[in-house]
Amino acid sequence: MSQVQELLTRNLKVLLRSRDTEERTLILRICIELHLVTSPVHKKELVVRVTDDTDPLFLYHLVISEDDFQSLKTQQGLLVDFSAFPQKFIDLIHHCAEEEIKAAPRFLLQLSSSASVIGGSAAQLDVVETNPFKHLTHLSLRLLPASDLEIKSFLSSTLRCIKDEKKLLQETLKKTEEDLRRQLGCVQQSLSEKSRELETLRSEWSHQLTAANSQHSAELTSEREKAQQTQTQLLHQYEQQMKNSETSHQQSTQHMQSRLTELEHTNKEMLERRYKAEATIRELRTKYQGLEEEAQRAQQEVISLRRENSALDAECHEKEKDVNRLQMRLAVQEQELKDKEQLVLRSNEALKATQAQKELLEVSAEKKQELIGKLEATIKSLSAELLKANEIIKKLQLDVKSLMGKVKLKNAVTVQQEKLLSAKERKIEEEQRLLQDARHQLQLKDKEVGELQDQLQQTERKLEETKELLQTNENVISWLNKQLNDNESGKLIPSSAHTRTSALPSPLTEKRFPFLASQMNYPLLSSYPAKPFIPSTFPQQPLQEETCPGPRVQYNNMLLQTNCQSSAAPQGNASSKVGANKEK
Numbered sequence: 001m002s003q004v005q006e007l008l009t010r011n012l013k014v015l016l017r018s019r020d021t022e023e024r025t026l027i028l029r030i031c032i033e034l035h036l037v038t039s040p041v042h043k044k045e046l047v048v049r050v051t052d053d054t055d056p057l058f059l060y061h062l063v064i065s066e067d068d069f070q071s072l073k074t075q076q077g078l079l080v081d082f083s084a085f086p087q088k089f090i091d092l093i094h095h096c097a098e099e100e101i102k103a104a105p106r107f108l109l110q111l112s113s114s115a116s117v118i119g120g121s122a123a124q125l126d127v128v129e130t131n132p133f134k135h136l137t138h139l140s141l142r143l144l145p146a147s148d149l150e151i152k153s154f155l156s157s158t159l160r161c162i163k164d165e166k167k168l169l170q171e172t173l174k175k176t177e178e179d180l181r182r183q184l185g186c187v188q189q190s191l192s193e194k195s196r197e198l199e200t201l202r203s204e205w206s207h208q209l210t211a212a213n214s215q216h217s218a219e220l221t222s223e224r225e226k227a228q229q230t231q232t233q234l235l236h237q238y239e240q241q242m243k244n245s246e247t248s249h250q251q252s253t254q255h256m257q258s259r260l261t262e263l264e265h266t267n268k269e270m271l272e273r274r275y276k277a278e279a280t281i282r283e284l285r286t287k288y289q290g291l292e293e294e295a296q297r298a299q300q301e302v303i304s305l306r307r308e309n310s311a312l313d314a315e316c317h318e319k320e321k322d323v324n325r326l327q328m329r330l331a332v333q334e335q336e337l338k339d340k341e342q343l344v345l346r347s348n349e350a351l352k353a354t355q356a357q358k359e360l361l362e363v364s365a366e367k368k369q370e371l372i373g374k375l376e377a378t379i380k381s382l383s384a385e386l387l388k389a390n391e392i393i394k395k396l397q398l399d400v401k402s403l404m405g406k407v408k409l410k411n412a413v414t415v416q417q418e419k420l421l422s423a424k425e426r427k428i429e430e431e432q433r434l435l436q437d438a439r440h441q442l443q444l445k446d447k448e449v450g451e452l453q454d455q456l457q458q459t460e461r462k463l464e465e466t467k468e469l470l471q472t473n474e475n476v477i478s479w480l481n482k483q484l485n486d487n488e489s490g491k492l493i494p495s496s497a498h499t500r501t502s503a504l505p506s507p508l509t510e511k512r513f514p515f516l517a518s519q520m521n522y523p524l525l526s527s528y529p530a531k532p533f534i535p536s537t538f539p540q541q542p543l544q545e546e547t548c549p550g551p552r553v554q555y556n557n558m559l560l561q562t563n564c565q566s567s568a569a570p571q572g573n574a575s576s577k578v579g580a581n582k583e584k
Contacts, residue, residue, distance in 0.1 A: 003036040008090050011053070013100050014125075017112040028052055028111070030093065034086060046086055050111070050125065050143060051154075059151050060111075060123055060143035076140065092127045092138060106130055111143075121145065256413055263417060266403060270424065273396055280389055281431060287382055288438060294378070295445055298371060302455055305368070308361065309462055315354065316469060322347060323473065326480070347477060354470060361463055368456055375449055382442060386435070393432060400425060 009031045016024050031049040045065050052058035064072065069082045080088050092107065099105035108128045115121040123143050129136045146154065326343060403421065 005034040005036070007034055007086055008032040008093065010093070010097065012093065012097055012109055014109045014111050017110060019114060026052065032086065032090065044082070048141060048143070056155055057151060059146035059154055061146055061150070062141055062143045089139065096127065259414070274424070277392060277396065277431060280392070281434065284385060284389065284438060288441070291378060291382065291445060294375060295448060298375070298452055301368065302452055305364065305459055309459055312357065312462070312466060316466060319350065319469070319473060323476070344477065351470065351474065358463070358466065365456065365460060365463070372449065372453060379442070379446065386439060389435060393435070396428060400428065
């Protein structure tokens with residue numbers, strides 16, 4: 001038992017090549033079938049058949065089993081299994097069919113034979129892809145010519161198929177003929193009925209036409225008589241209306257001319273007032289732009305002030321760090337006197353720099369206050385001018401209302417002038433909106449000026465705080481200088497060679513230096529020998545001791561004067577010099 005599944009039957013152009021003959025193209029029929037054999041062994045076979053419809057003896061065929069396909073696959077390097085091979089082969093044939101129409105087809109079917117006449121020996125069917133560089137053969141199948149028995153069986157099978165098709169066609173023809181005859185009879189009956197209906201309709205239509213014509217002629221005569229009567233009546237009425245309209249028109253023209261003169265006069269006045277209002281609005285705009293520029297400058301100056309304040313804050317933070325270092329070093333002042341002298345010099349230089357910056361800040365604050373006064377004066381002048389402009393606008397609105405009351409009494413001729421007045425009112429409303437926007441912007445500027453004043457007050461507070469910090473630093477430095485002088489003078493007294501010195505700090509230093517407020521006594525080092533007593537009025541020349549060697553301190557009379565000046569005036573400079581004593 002075997003089952004046949006037809007996969008493809010199609011006529012295609014095939015290029016024939018044989019020995020000792022020229023190449024030619026023929027239209028051949030390619031048939032691809034899949035045979036499923038169930039007995040005695042279950043297997044699949046692919047049958048390829050090539051025939052010519054014009055030559056019944058032209059027959060080539062090829063049977064490919066699964067084993068044959070494996071050898072074909074290894075020979076030609078195919079990448080497809082036997083189950084997918086028929087579909088791929090059909091796809092290649094479809095490509096060849098699509099390229100037949102083109103002058104230079106890309107895919108070709110070639111049937112080549114070694115014999116001079118095709119049909120007597122085996123032939124090879126190739127699927128070739130052409131390009132300008134090379135002809136690539138995707139698949140080549142070796143077809144065998146059919147024997148006489150195979151040709152007879154093929155012809156008998158084709159005859160059977162043709163006879164079956166003929167029978168089917170004859171049956172379909174008989175059915176279609178019967179259907180058409182039935183349809184013709186039905187159509188002829190309907191045509192006869194429709195012709196009868198047409199004749200009846202034509203006769204009825206002719207009778208209705210004659211009756212309508214007679215009625216129409218009678219109605220026309222009656223209507224003509226009525227029209228003549230109405231025409232005479234309308235002529236009399238028209239003549240009377242013309243006379244009345246001429247008299248009324250003359251009166252209305254006189255009245256309208258008088259009103260036109262009045263309206264022209266009022267229009268001129270309104271134009272003059274409008275020009276004046278536009279001039280005032282331009283002036284206000286120019287002033288407003290100037291105020292905006294001044295406000296921008298003020299903002300830039302405020303930004304610069306903020307930067308300076310941040311720099312001052314950083315410097316104050318550094319000063320606090322220096323003070324903390326001094327506190328730590330004062331705890332061990334007897335061991336690190338040389339480091340303390342360097343720190344005092346650095347603090348004096350920093351104080352000078354901070355005082356210079358303080359003076360610059362005071363000058364800039366005075367300038368800012370002057371600018372704020374100028375801005376307030378300009379704002380007051382602008383508010384007064386805005387009040388005047390509002391009064392003018394109110395007067396214009398009252399005049400417009402009175403004019404609108406007069407304009408409502410006018411006739412249809414003055415409609416165009418009313419449109420002009422409405423356009424003017426719209427312009428006035430737009431000007432009022434612009435003025436309201438200017439007021440709103442002025443309020444915003446007032447708020448910005450208030451914020452600037454608050455920022456200036458904050459900067460002034462910060463300046464006062466920095467001044468207080470500078471005063472406290474100066475007092476601390478003066479107190480430290482006094483303590484250093486007292487310590488050096490205590491070392492020179494012979495009676496206090498092995499005693500402890502005590503210091504009484506001021507209330508301000510008690511807050512900043514807790515170790516001084518606790519009145520701690522620090523012992524003198526043994527490396528500093530006792531010195532003789534130095535009187536309060538000592539000469540400017542340095543003292544020289546012959547008894548014991550050791551470091552000596554050179555005192556300056558100006559030190560006490562500067563300390564007194566710093567306590568009396570907080571803005572003064574504290575100048576103190578501490579020098580290293582020379583060895584004996």
